[in-house]
Amino acid sequence: MLLTAEHPILIITDLNMPLGDGWELLFHENLQRPDLPFFVITALPLTSAGGADRFAHEFIQNPIDLDALLAAVRHYIGAPRGADASI
Helix, strand or coil: HHHHHHCCCCCCEEECCCCCHHHHHHHHHHHHCCCEEEEECCCCHHHCCCHHHCCCCCCECCCCCCCHHHHHCCCCHHCCCCCCCCC
């Protein structure tokens, strides 16, 4: 798996993907790297999320509020120095 060789600072994934399983990724990474910020984006209602909201640092439902997503990213990893605040 690519993540074994890489060291991401944040993961954003969907639960349902055509070529992967967001649940498996979420639970595996939560066990391996519990401090790694993990955002789940899904169209599923919270009651159908299978507990993913308890493991994700952020649980974001579609349609995505991009301003809220960017604020959450900044919260967990910070904004780069000199970065435009509107990014």
